[in-house]
Amino acid sequence: SSGSSFVAGLEGVVAAETRISGVDGDAGALTLAGYPVEEISGRASFEEMVYLLWHDELPNTEELAAFRGALAGRRGLPAATLELLRAAGARNVPQMDALRMAAGTLGLDAPDDPALDLVARLPVIVATYHRLLNGQEPVVPDPDLGHAANYLYMLDGERPGEDSVRALETYLNTVSDHGMNASTFAARVIVATRSDLVSAIVGAIGALKGPLHGGAPGPALDVVFEIGEAGNAEPVLREKLRRGERLMGFGHRIYRVRDPRADVLAEAAEKLFATDGDRDLYALALEVEKTALRLLEEHRPGRNLQTNVEFYTALLLHGLGLPTDLFTPTFAIGRVAGWTAHCLEQRSEDRLIRPQSEYVGATDRTWLPAQER
Numbered sequence: 001s002s003g004s005s006f007v008a009g010l011e012g013v014v015a016a017e018t019r020i021s022g023v024d025g026d027a028g029a030l031t032l033a034g035y036p037v038e039e040i041s042g043r044a045s046f047e048e049m050v051y052l053l054w055h056d057e058l059p060n061t062e063e064l065a066a067f068r069g070a071l072a073g074r075r076g077l078p079a080a081t082l083e084l085l086r087a088a089g090a091r092n093v094p095q096m097d098a099l100r101m102a103a104g105t106l107g108l109d110a111p112d113d114p115a116l117d118l119v120a121r122l123p124v125i126v127a128t129y130h131r132l133l134n135g136q137e138p139v140v141p142d143p144d145l146g147h148a149a150n151y152l153y154m155l156d157g158e159r160p161g162e163d164s165v166r167a168l169e170t171y172l173n174t175v176s177d178h179g180m181n182a183s184t185f186a187a188r189v190i191v192a193t194r195s196d197l198v199s200a201i202v203g204a205i206g207a208l209k210g211p212l213h214g215g216a217p218g219p220a221l222d223v224v225f226e227i228g229e230a231g232n233a234e235p236v237l238r239e240k241l242r243r244g245e246r247l248m249g250f251g252h253r254i255y256r257v258r259d260p261r262a263d264v265l266a267e268a269a270e271k272l273f274a275t276d277g278d279r280d281l282y283a284l285a286l287e288v289e290k291t292a293l294r295l296l297e298e299h300r301p302g303r304n305l306q307t308n309v310e311f312y313t314a315l316l317l318h319g320l321g322l323p324t325d326l327f328t329p330t331f332a333i334g335r336v337a338g339w340t341a342h343c344l345e346q347r348s349e350d351r352l353i354r355p356q357s358e359y360v361g362a363t364d365r366t367w368l369p370a371q372e373r
């Protein structure tokens with residue numbers, strides 16, 4: 001044994017050196033490959049963001065055109081992937097499970113560039129499955145549209161407006177990477193065994209699904225709907241806390257101040273709701289946030305539980321017309337940029353991730369035959 005001691009949840013443990021993103025939980029700052037999240041998220045296209053995370057530099061005009069083309073050229077789903085989605089749809093498999101299974105099929109034909117396939121195809125899988133679940137035929141991808149625009153187009157068959165595309169790209173960029181979060185760690189552990197990239201991303205999707213990680217925005221919006229009007233915020237939230245429930249969209253392992261991503265997305269949501277969308281809902285959500293923060297301070301004084309990224313994710317994606325079951329899959333469509341970047345980084349490091357455990361069970365037991373137990 002190394003003599004080091006157990007830390008529950010690996011809290012505070014540094015598990016990698018990375019150039020991809022840095023999170024400063026005390027200052028409330030997120031750096032994406034050198035750019036503050038506030039600087040880049042609202043400006044870059046998603047293609048630029050992926051390129052940046054993979055290469056540590058933004059692409060020039062030619063590099064960007066080539067990269068856009070490479071991604072757009074890979075949108076067609078293999079027949080096996082489509083077949084699986086149809087079978088999943090017939091059984092009403094939930095979105096994130098269908099995404100996990102379908103992402104796994106991308107490894108079937110020994111892809112020449114799995115990272116590119118994964119980034120290009122996750123949104124195609126999600127949109128295709130969304131259509132199938134709703135009894136509609138999939139929309140054929142449009143190679144002339146950018147990555148984010150094509151996702152919106154494939155969901156409902158209508159070419160999205162500029163404002164919607166900008167809002168979605170801001171969201172995808174904002175969540176593209178976030179330090180050693182649980183799903184990214186899972187992906188790095190898998191790839192560090194020299195396993196393949198598709199396996200790593202499948203594992204990451206499984207980790208993202210949980211409500212303590214990527215599964216929060218749906219429930220966060222459900223709470224706003226449940227509250228319905230400002231006057232109900234306090235009693236409803238109080239009752240949840242009394243029952244020991246966690247308020248979804250609040251609290252964070254790393255941030256002790258407001259999640260900077262919440263600010264970026266709140267601003268994007270505000271813009272989106274200024275032109276279209278449900279202004280009453282937006283106003284109600286602001287009221288719910290205020291009340292939640294007040295009650296959380298009473299609930300865990302001094303812990304400084306603050307709004308996290310998921311609360312405004314929910315509002316923004318709702319404003320884009322996405323149903324709640326698409327929130328976590330859409331998170332995956334953004335985060336796959338970071339997952340793949342981390343896999344490439346981990347691979348170049350080539351060091352098995354293999355921590356230790358501390359044995360706290362019984363010792364020196366003596367075997368008893370079954371009839372004597």
Ligand code: CMC
Nearest residue numbers: 212213214216245246247248249250251252253300308310
């Ligand atoms: N509502 C009520 N109580 C809370 C909440 C919350 N949202 N968050 C933390 N607490 C309580 C927690 O139960 C604990 O109480 P006790 O000491 O009695 O056990 C205390 O506050 C301290 O918790 P913590 O150590 O700050 O929490 P953690 O680091 O283990 O967990 C978390 C962080 C995000 C899982 C947690 O805050 C949570 O469950 N939030 C709700 C779910 C959510 O919004 N998740 C999305 C996270 S952001 C997306 C991402 O980056 O992946």
